[in-house]
Amino acid sequence: MNSNAQAVNGYNFSESESQTMIAKMVKDFALKHIKPKVMEWDEAQTFPVEIFKQLGELGLMGVLVPEEYGGSGLGYFEYVKVIEEVAKVCGSIGLSLAAHNSLCTGHIMYFGNEEQKKKWLPKLATAEWIGAWGLTEANTGSDAMGMNTTAVLDGDHYIVNGSKNWITHGKSGNIAVIMVRTGEKGDARGISAIVIEKGTPGFTHGKKENKLGMRASETTELIFDNVRVPKENLLGKEGEGFKQAMKILDGGRISIAALSLGIAKGAYEAALAYSKERHQFGQPISSFQGIAFKLADMATEIEAAELLIYQAADMKNKGLNMTKQSAMAKYFASEVCVRAATEAIQIFGGYGYTKDFPVEKFYRDSKLCTIGEGTSEIQKVVIAREILR
Numbered sequence: 368m369n370s371n372a373q374a375v376n377g378y379n380f381s382e383s384e385s386q387t388m389i390a391k392m393v394k395d396f397a398l399k400h401i402k403p404k405v406m407e408w409d410e411a412q413t414f415p416v417e418i419f420k421q422l423g424e425l426g427l428m429g430v431l432v433p434e435e436y437g438g439s440g441l442g443y444f445e446y447v448k449v450i451e452e453v454a455k456v457c458g459s460i461g462l463s464l465a466a467h468n469s470l471c472t473g474h475i476m477y478f479g480n481e482e483q484k485k486k487w488l489p490k491l492a493t494a495e496w497i498g499a500w501g502l503t504e505a506n507t508g509s510d511a512m513g514m515n516t517t518a519v520l521d522g523d524h525y526i527v528n529g530s531k532n533w534i535t536h537g538k539s540g541n542i543a544v545i546m547v548r549t550g551e552k553g554d555a556r557g558i559s560a561i562v563i564e565k566g567t568p569g570f571t572h573g574k575k576e577n578k579l580g581m582r583a584s585e586t587t588e589l590i591f592d593n594v595r596v597p598k599e600n601l602l603g604k605e606g607e608g609f610k611q612a613m614k615i616l617d618g619g620r621i622s623i624a625a626l627s628l629g630i631a632k633g634a635y636e637a638a639l640a641y642s643k644e645r646h647q648f649g650q651p652i653s654s655f656q657g658i659a660f661k662l663a664d665m666a667t668e669i670e671a672a673e674l675l676i677y678q679a680a681d682m683k684n685k686g687l688n689m690t691k692q693s694a695m696a697k698y699f700a701s702e703v704c705v706r707a708a709t710e711a712i713q714i715f716g717g718y719g720y721t722k723d724f725p726v727e728k729f730y731r732d733s734k735l736c737t738i739g740e741g742t743s744e745i746q747k748v749v750i751a752r753e754i755l756r
Contacts (some may be wrong), residue, residue: 385441386448393452396425397460405457408583409728412575414539415583416497418460419467423494430468432476437489443618443680447625454629455636458732459583461629462739465622466535466584467491471498473618474544474560478602478611487542487562499540501531501589502612509745511546512555512609516591518547520598525549525561527594530573533739537587538572541565545589546608560608562600569594580731617690618683619740620697624676627697627704627736631672634704634711634729635665641724642714652714661710669707672700691753698746701736708733 382390400418408415422428430446432438439445446468454461472491475483490496507513516529527547534543542564550557563570573588603611639662642653652658675696682689711726712719719726737743 383444386444389441389445390448390452392425393427393449394455396421397453397456401453401460402456405583405725405728406722408457409459410582412577412582414463414536414585415460416539419463419497420494422464423492426492427464428467428494429472429488429492432472432488432492436476436484436492438492442684443621444677444684447621447628447676447680450622450625451629451632454626455633457583458626458630458729458735459581461626462581462584462735463535465619465626466500467494467498469619469622470500470535470615471540471542471544474500474602474611474615475562477614478560478607482599483562483602491542496541497536497539499534499536499543499589500615501534501537501543501545503531503533505530505532505588509742511612512553512558514546514548514558515552516545516547518549518559518561518596520549521595523598524595525598525601527561527563527569527591527596529591531589533576533586534572534589536585537589538575538585543589544602545591546612549605549608555609556606558609558612559605560602560611561596562602563591563594563596567594567596579734580728581735616740617693620693620746621676621679621683623736623740624672624679624693624696624700627700627733628669628672628676630729630733630736631665631669631700631704631707634708634726634733635662635669637725637729638662638665638711638714641718658714661714665707665710668703672696672703675699691750694741694746694749694753697741698743698750701733702743704733704736 419428426439427449429438430441430449434440450461450465453464475487491498502511504514518525518527545561545563546558547561548557549559569592571590573590576586578586642658643651645652679689679692679696682692708730712730715724715726718724
């Protein structure tokens with residue numbers, strides 16, 4: 368397996384010392400500071416801002432941001448480890464961590480000019496500010512080019528009107544990167560990316576969504592009512608927003624794949640431990656083939672997903688086009704995540720259906736991974752387009 372992977376992209380999939388150290392640091396933090404509060408935050412739908420401030424102090428809110436802008440300056444292997452270890456304990460915190468790093472922060476890092484990077488990245492990388500990112504609208508969904516949110520140039524400002532849906536950190540975020548229409552509707556060249564800071568008049572949030580899972584990761588609507596935004600807040604040039612967003616989503620798919628991997632591993636490890644502890648007919652249930660085969664399938668699929676993720680991460684680190692690989696990783700890992708969480712519930716039996724055990728939350732959290740940042744169906748569209756070129 369390793370030799371084949373090396374033939375593909377030169378990466379041997381062995382964990383580096385830095386990955387091992389970071390994984391231990393994040394695991395220790397998650398077990399100490401996140402695990403005791405997981406169900407409390409989930410039940411109350413609390414977005415624990417203070418946890419993200421602490422993650423910022425550890426350098427985990429700017430994992431990929433260069434050190435000159437206050438970040439950790441690490442690569443995608445380390446980033447995957449960070450998201451994975453947090454998601455093993457809480458999918459909600461893992462999701463918010465991923466969205467902050469790869470979407471808002473990542474968009475400014477990759478497409479901002481020097482002045483914009485110096486202005487916003489240090490605040491984002493240290494969690495002084497929490498970031499949001501807006502593409503989706505109520506009536507567009509995957510049809511991003513049909514967006515209705517507009518930005519009209521008026522002197523030195525853009526006047527922004529419209530709304531965005533399903534926005535992570537829409538209420539608590541301090542800054543948002545928003546895709547707006549500056550040209551013809553339905554034309555990819557008519558979409559631009561603009562940064563809007565919290566407190567700008569006319570920029571508000573709508574209702575907070577009451578979700579099945581990921582309940583401690585805040586999701587709201589964003590509303591723009593004649594919001595005047597300085598034109599220097601435009602990222603890149605007018606008309607480049609759609610192309611930028613697609614590149615950001617390539618990296619974002621690795622984030623959701625890593626999130627899926629963490630949730631899947633969390634569910635699998637809980638089920639494995641329980642299968643050894645739970646006795647029926649005088650023996651641990653892991654000794655029964657029906658249970659053992661479930662665990663074998665879970666373990667195999669998780670390792671396969673991990674290899675896909677690290678292949679995409681390796682290509683991202685090298686600056687290669689990895690649209691196909693990131694879509695494959697996100698599609699496969701998210702579906703594996705749902706299957707692993709489902710089987711974990713089955714192994715736990717009736718206990719798995721209660722909130723006294725962790726697998727019911729893994730089960731609820733897992734489903735979003737097949738929807739967010741492009742559904743499984745959209746990933747198949749992307750993969751098919753790439754292989755049929």
